[in-house]
Amino acid sequence: MKNRLEELRKERGIKQETLAAELEVSRQTIGSLENGRYNPSILLAFKIAKYFGMSIEEIFIYEEDTK
Amino acid sequence: MKNRLEELRKERGIKQETLAAELEVSRQTIGSLENGRYNPSILLAFKIAKYFGMSIEEIFIYEEDTK
DNA sequence: GAAAAATGTCAAGTATGCTTTCCATAATTT
DNA sequence: AAATTATGGAAAGCATACTTGACATTTTTC
Numbered sequence: 001m002k003n004r005l006e007e008l009r010k011e012r013g014i015k016q017e018t019l020a021a022e023l024e025v026s027r028q029t030i031g032s033l034e035n036g037r038y039n040p041s042i043l044l045a046f047k048i049a050k051y052f053g054m055s056i057e058e059i060f061i062y063e064e065d066t067k
Numbered sequence: 068m069k070n071r072l073e074e075l076r077k078e079r080g081i082k083q084e085t086l087a088a089e090l091e092v093s094r095q096t097i098g099s100l101e102n103g104r105y106n107p108s109i110l111l112a113f114k115i116a117k118y119f120g121m122s123i124e125e126i127f128i129y130e131e132d133t134k
Numbered sequence: 135g136a137a138a139a140a141t142g143t144c145a146a147g148t149a150t151g152c153t154t155t156c157c158a159t160a161a162t163t164t
Numbered sequence: 165a166a167a168t169t170a171t172g173g174a175a176a177g178c179a180t181a182c183t184t185g186a187c188a189t190t191t192t193t194c
Contacts, residue, residue, distance in 0.1 A: 027141085028182080035143090040181080046068075050129070055123075082171085095153075105150065
């Protein structure tokens with residue numbers, strides 16, 4: 001699964017630390033998501049989507065058989 | 068978070084075991100999701116949405132502060 | 135180019151998602 | 165009502181999501 005987190009965050013001109021605080025997760029979590037080390041839980045995905053005013057599907061790109 | 072899994076599955080007249088097979092998860096996973104014992108991973112949520120031809124948001128209802 | 139700020143990333147620990155196995159209860163069929 | 169089928173749910177184990185803490189590297193600012 002790919003995601004547009006880094007792109008969306010930079011569009012808004014905020015740093016990882018700020019986004020992390022807004023979403024109530026650690027900075028490392030944001031970094032790990034941006035760099036594809038793991039996928040978010042569905043709850044975090046919902047929080048992120050709400051934060052950016054978009055749907056989960058617009059931010060996270062599901063790819064068949066991708067882990 | 069709530070979900071409409073049981074409702075959607077029953078609309079289609081299929082049993083948990085069949086849905087589980089289609090989604091390539093165990094029957095217990097489906098049962099656990101229907102009965103709210105835990106939330107799906109985002110990958111499973113995508114699979115479920117695809118299976119029912121709906122968006123994640125139409126199936127899984129995010130509720131502020133809900134675990 | 136030195137200092138400061140932002141990001142990358144690892145390690146160890148806790149929490150949650152999912153599996154298999156197993157048994158109990160409910161619903162359906164005959 | 166007896167047998168079969170479907171669902172509920174617990175336990176133990178493994179995988180992944182997320183945390184804190186630490187340190188290295190990159191980027192920005194002065």
